[in-house]
Amino acid sequence: MADKIRFRRGNFSDLPSLSAGEPGLSLDTKKAYLGHADGNLEFQLAAGTVDYTVYAATSTFGGKSQATQGATGLQLTSGTTTGADGSKLIDSGASFTSALVDKAVYNATDDTWAKVTAVDSSTQLSLSADRFTSGEAYEIASAIDNLPEAFSTADSGFRANITIRMSPGTFADDTTFIGKTAGDNKTLTVKGSTTSTTTISGKCIFRQRLTLRNLTFTNKLNSYFGADLSWYTCVTSGISRLYMYTGATNYFESTTLTFGNDPGNYISISSTITKGYTMYVATTALGGDDSIADGLSMYSGTATSTTANKLVDSAANFGTDVVNKTVYNSTDDTWAKVTARDSATQLSLSADIMASGEAYVAANAFSTVQGGVNAIPGTVNCNTDIKISDGTFTEKVIVQGKAVTGSFTITFGGTLGASLSSGTATSAATDTWRPTLTDTGKAWTVNAYTGKILKITSGTGSGENNARLIDTNTATVLTCNGDWVTPAPTNGSGYAIYEQKTIISGGGTQSNCIELIKQSYILVKELKLISTASGGVAILARSGSTAITVDKVWVYDPGTGRVSFACRFGSQAVFRRCYADTPNVGFQVQTVSNLETYGVLSVGATVKGLLSQNNSLHGASLTPSDGGVSMRPGIFRNSAGHGIHALGLSIAQCNGVMDNNGSWGAYGEAGAWLSAASIGSYTGNGAGTYTPTTALAAGAS
Structure with a gap:
């Protein structure tokens, strides 16, 4: 008769501590075990069809490294408690050994965790916390203390459902989920705690089918080609953003996430989805480095x-x-x-x-603005901010090929930093185009704040709507451009004065600072621009660029032949609270434009509150289009030529200050005319108030 190889066997309660490598079979529970230095290990048929669990726990709950401490992630034993006594686990049918000390204990009945601190007897364990009452199911495991090793423990090709069960606490390692192929429509699930918070603070890359449950993410998440993700009761927090790329699919249920981008290939049920992210750009002195940056x-x-x-x-x-x-x-x-x-x-x-x-x-900031632009996906389905540090960026920034959908915007935001002066207003006065704010406790240098930004920071009138360009100042009074909106600031309103500290300088052969080519839905704000090359333009909206807004941008001394702001044929742009100081032409418009109360020059839109002064030619040059230009309180003064030069354009409501220009305050020719409804100040101009030809209608005063 042939010899037989038989496992050591018996009822589970009689299972001894097996020698390393010795197999054992529990006849009553129908489970197989293998002896190990950590105690008896239950056989897991990972490559077969039996579902199993990999345990991941922080060190608080007994997790250890697989690489350096031999943790397996697998279950050592399980059962049901038969009694309760504070921080104890009691099972009269168990056969606990000292190998269980410092191992993880999971209460499968109420989803809580503890660590074994001592083996009191073969039927009783001391735990790190009071977790059990009688009749509750428990599982004791050689838990792994990090997610990458726990994930690697799962079989690469599996035909069983696998759960990576994670304890409460924070798991900080970066993890790439790839290479675990499911057969027979099975699922790999990463599952956090339902009674406390399981946080994954490392970066995650997803490239396979995966289910995620009860997890909080606090870092960048990338869903690439091949990812097929189902999210249940998950949360992104802090800087965490989910970036979804072509070939990835995502399903969200009862989940709260923030998207970094949005290609649209997802399903959301009872979830809260926020879209938008910030790309950071900083000088090299402040840590910017294009060679390693992702901007996030x-x-x-x-x-x-x-x-x-x-x-x-x-x-x-x-x-x-x-x-x-x-x-x-x-x-x-x-x-x-x-x-x-x-x-x-x-x-x-x-x-x-x-x-x-x-x-x-x-x-991880870029060192160039162009680097931040290039990192933005071609399809933009969420608000995208490029936040730029103080300092000088000598480059030409070209924006094109960004397909912005829906009501989203790409925003270029400069830095204002600490205020130049702040305080509390003792009074404020309204005026059609030159309101004032007074602080009798100040002793400012006269006109030190011309072109700077005044913000109402607290009290009545606070908010972005009452941010204004400062035209002039005395020792105690700030005179601004464009009347306050209701409610206006008053006695007791807090204020602060700022200057743009981010400078983009085209420099050298880079003729333009920012050039928009057939690009839409762009906001540029709170920058200082200097274009030093011959024929340079600080901001150029080329033909086909629409829905462009430029707000609180200061163009300083571009030099002879330069233009501060230009909108070419077919473009539509809005310039608000912008300051052009000493260019050849402050504003050049070649299609429909409007000038509005608080600083906007736009093609096909409205221009408000502009300050254009000391120009070697004109304050604003407007050329033919198929429509009119609405110019509401702006200041166009001290230019060698005209305050405003209109060629073949209808100009409606040309309101503002057009004083002390070398030629006309406003000059129109070739069919241009000025609305009789216009009002303003036209004094001290070399040639007169406005051109006397019939091209301009009477009534400007």
């Missing part, structure tokens, strides 16, 4: 204490990857570079910008 946030939070040249956040978990990266203080609009990682909760900075309670973002 790495860490974010709020400073918890104040230390000079430090960022201290007791809740942070900074990695070494943050060194030489950029820190942006979003509370007061200031920047610095990380010079050292002192600890997981403290960074050394190149400048003293952080104080307790101020919000920050640490970002």
Whole structure:
């Protein structure tokens, strides 16, 4: 009779501690075990058809490294409690051994976790927390303390449902989900806690079929080609954004997520979806580096204490990857570079910008604005901000080929930084085009703030609608361009004065600073532009560019032959609260444009509150189009030529200040005419108030 190889066998309650490599069979529970230094391991038929679980737990709950501490991620034993006694696990049918000390314990009845701290007897364990009452199911496992190793434990080709069960706590390692192929329509699920928070703070890359449940993400998520993801009760928090690319599909149910982009290939049921993200650009001195940047946030939070040249956040978990990266203080609009990682909760900075309670973002910033532009996907289905640090960027920025859909906008935002002056108004006065704000406690230098930005920061009239360009100032009075909107600031309103600290200089052979080519839905705000090359234009909207808005942009001394703002045939742009100082022509419009109360020059739109002065030719040059131009309170003064030169255009409501120009305050020819409804100040002009030809209608005064 042939010899037989038989497993050691018996009822589960009689199962001893098997020798390493020795197999055992529990006849009553119909489970097989293999002896191991960590205790008896239950056989998991991973390549077969039996569903199984891989356990991942933080060190608090007994998780250990697979690579260095031998954790397997697999179950060691299971059962049902037969009694209860505080922080104990009691099972009269168990056969616990010392190998279970420091292992993870999972209460499968109420989804809670603990760690084994001692083996009191073969039927009783001491736990790190009070987790069990009688009659509750438990599972004890050799849990892995990180998600990449837990994921690698799952079989590559599986025909069973696999669950990676994760304890509460934070898992900080970056994880790439790829290479686990499901057969027989089975699913690999990564499942967090339902009774507490399971946080994945590392970056995640998805390239396969996966189900995600009860997880909070706090870092960048990329869903690439091949990803087939189902999200249930998941949350993105802080800087976390989900980026979805061609060939990836996503299903969301009862989930709250923020998208970094939105190609539209997803289904959402009972979920809250927020769209939009920020791309960061900083000078090299502030950590910008095109060679390694993705422009996105790495860490974010709020400073918890104040230390000079430090960022201290007791809740942070900074990695070494943050060194030489950029820190942006979003509370007061200031920047610095990380010079050292002192600890997981403290960074050394190149400048003293952080104080307790101020919000920050640490970002992998680009060093050029063009780098940030190039990183934006071709299809833009969410609001996209390019936040640019203070400093000078010597480059020509070209924006084209970005298909912006829906009601979304690409915003280029400069830095204002700390205010130049602030205080509380003692009075404010309305005026059609030159309102004032007074602070009798000041002693400002006369006209020191011409072209600067006044913001009402608190009290009556606060908000962006009452931000104004400052025309002139005395020691105590600021005179602005364009009347206040209701409610207007008054005695007691807080205010602050700012200057654009981000400079884009075309420089050298780069003739234009920002050039928009058949591009729509762009907002450029709070920048200073200098185009030094011959024939340069600070902002050029070429033919076919529409829905362009430029707000609070200062173009300074572009030089002879330069143009501050230009809109070419077929373009539509709006310029608000913009300042052109000493160019050849402040504003050049070659199609339909409007000039409105608080600083907009636009083609096919409205221009408000412009300040154009000291031009070597004209304050504004308007050429033929198929429609009219509405110019509401603007200031066009001190130019060698005309304040406004209109060629073959109808001009409606030419309201504002057109004083002290070398030629006419307003001049029209070749069929141009001025509406009789226009009002304004036209004094001190060399040739007269307005052209005396019949091209301009009477009534301007």
